[in-house]
């Protein structure tokens with residue numbers, strides 16, 4: 001089963017309610033999610049305790065019971081710093097399968113003689129995911145296009161869909177300008193895909 005947040009493949013998953021839907025999270029992402037819940041809980045507790053103190057002050061009878069804060073959980077290091085991680089508010093919005101494909105391409109390039117490309121590919125994907133001004137259509141199309149290229153990297157020379165690859169490269173080039181700061185990174189990543197996939 002694939003994690004809805006990072007695309008990591010794992011046997012054991014935690015199902016959590018996110019917005020109107022549900023997401024299956026791996027151990028790492030579940031621990032991050034839990035941390036967010038604890039922070040939210042403690043913020044609410046602080047607010048309620050402040051109100052209780054105010055009531056004590058006005059009524060002149062101090063010492064009414066207070067809600068307890070939950071101790072914060074020790075942060076567990078992410079599994080792999082060099083991979084794309086999806087924020088809690090992005091869970092369910094992006095296709096985790098696509099992120100998984102891009103992550104496996106990052107792993108591939110890290111092992112190649114061009115490891116910088118993996119970092120560029122990660123920065124590019126994270127820029128696309130985090131840019132609030134990009135429409136859903138453009139974001140989905142860019143992420144799916146990158147995932148397609150990533151998937152084609154794994155194929156052997158004969159199985160590659162060359163005309164699709166050319167079309168996708170053109171499409172990304174024409175819409176990447178919508179993402180702030182992404183064009184410069186794309187101009188470094190694009191020649192890599194062109195040379196590997198031709």
Ligand SMILES: [Zn+2]
Pocket residue numbers: 003004005006007008025026027028029030
């Ligand atoms: Zn995960």
